Amino acid sequence: MENNRRSFIKKLGVAGATAAIIPSVFASEGKPLNFLNRIETKRNSKPIAIALIGAGGMGVADTKTALEHDNINLLAVCDLYDGRLEESKKRWGNNLFLTKKYEDILKRGDIDAVIIGTPDHWHKKISLDALKAGKHVYCEKPMIHSVEEGHEIVKAWKKSGKVYMVGSQGLSSLGNEKAKQLLEEGAIGEINYAEGFWARNSPLGAWQYPIPNDASPQTVDWKKFVEPTTKRPFDEDRFFRWRNYTDYGTGMSGDLFVHLFSSLHFITNSLGPTKVAATGGLRYWHDGREVPDVLLGMFDYPDTESHSAFNLSLRCNFVDGTSGSTYLKIVGSKGSMEVTWDDVLLKQNTASNDNDPFTEEKASEESMTRSDRKKILPPSDTFYEAERGYKGAHYDHFANFFHAIRTGGTVVEDPVFGFRAAAPALLCNDSYRQNKFIQWDPEQMKIV
Structure with missing residues (x-):
């Protein structure tokens, strides 16, 4: 598998490697990206x-x-x-x-x-x-x-x-699409590690959504709300702040880790991890919620045709003094990418080498004769940013959905993809509550 990936990267040659590090605006690079079928709705399209x-x-x-x-x-x-x-x-x-x-x-x-x-x-x-x-x-x-x-x-x-x-x-962001392209072009080499972080800081408490003054059994169909789960007397907190309770929500991992899994799996063509472990706790918001406000997840990804084996670390913090920060970082043998929905920061740890013997010899001669002379170094960091006027990932996600409906086509995040992103996130909750590692089969989508 590794040889196949390396062969693909090698075939890109110097031109491919150079294209991977030249800064430019996402939408104006040579051949348009089309991983996501991002197609604008025509005014005469079917309603x-x-x-x-x-x-x-x-x-x-x-x-x-x-x-x-x-x-x-x-x-x-x-x-x-x-x-x-x-x-x-x-x-x-x-x-x-x-x-x-x-x-x-x-x-x-x-x-x-x-x-x-x-x-x-x-x-x-x-x-x-x-x-x-x-x-x-x-x-x-x-x-x-x-x-x-x-x-x-x-x-x-x-x-x-x-x-x-x-x-x-x-998932449908230009940032993810650019990161996918860079990875396929070999810009960071073979993946060995990835990490994601999502933080929120609210003076009222994360997920403590406002409760209307008229909330009551007369204005809320509470019986219908609890129909698929445990029957309880009316509770306005559980209805309007449902994410805090396991009967209705899926905790930090189901709300936020799933975003990171979706992006990572799209960028890497991964089916998911084989091992899941999580820890965390209620560190600050002792307000009756049943789920942690700090959660850490660790995951093993296997060697596949699409990517080398790597480890993933995800963190979530609702007691964060930074007022909220989010990122996904993918690390490889040649560098790393920090990916957001609107931009990508590519960091390369070594300059590209064209393997020209003449150039190498002249460099060696210069090193011996002028050892005190400083050199011009190529850039190691390249920042890619979406064009001004970009309507955003949310808009593009719906563009993919509506285009598929009109054309009988497919979407990037169908139920199979969605299941493979949701499963490891929800298994974090099981690992946390059961205090154990969980083995997962990402191909068959089942617990081992």
Whole structure:
């Protein structure tokens, strides 16, 4: 496997290596990048009618971004809280169909696709019902609430013939696309290590979302909310701050690690790790939450046709004094890349050598005669930045989704990809709670 990868890199030659380190703007480099099928919607494209199921913060953000595209029409919104339905009417018009029963939306023949922005514990059930009803699906990450749910969604998606996109929107960024290109060109050599970090700092407490004054059993369909899980008396904290509780959310790893896994797997063509371990704890936010506010994950990635064996380290901190920082760093035998959604910093630890005997001899002579003379060194750091006016990864993620619907094509983050990104993230929770290493088969997508 290693020989195949090295052979590919060698075939690039000096020209390929040079192209990998010349700074330029993403969208204006010679041949356009096309890993993600980033295609703008044409004004005369076929209209697509959508509905939103789950009108919380992320569901609203998804819908706003979707509506930035031409010929996308929002027909309906579903939420279990009256206040969000009223806000939807103010935001998008009185003609919206509003309901607390997502099944009412799936029955409508005029809706082509649904956005699922609900808490994690509803993702599987609504996904299965939507696919069965013949709807295309955009489901927020993580696609599943537990690893056991993954194969059900994959099977239903394959049977349906519909487009299913998982919403780790950063995956569709120009930053990830550029990093993928650089890695394939051999800019950092063979991968041996990667690390990711996600931090947040909020004076109110991470995930302590505001609770409306009118929150009550009269304005919230609590019975429906807890239907797939443990039945409890109405609890406004659990409804509006659901990420803090294991019945509904998937903790720091399901919320944030999954973004890092998605980007890493896209850049490296990886199927995932074979070993998962996690540790952490509740270090600061002793506010009744059931999940850690500091989490560390460690992962072993095997040697494959796509990449050499490497280790991954992920960290999350909700007690961070930096007010939030995020990055993904990929380290190889020749250098490293620090990747964000909008830029890439390439660091190379040695200058390229063209292996010209004459040049090497002259350099040796100069070294002997003028040992005190300073040399001109080639740049070791190269910064790539998206062009001004870049609409962002979230916009491009939906562009991929809508293009696939219109053309009968595929998306970059289908349920198989989404499962392989979600599984190691959710296994972090199991490792943390069970205090043990977990073995994972990334090809068959199952615990060993």
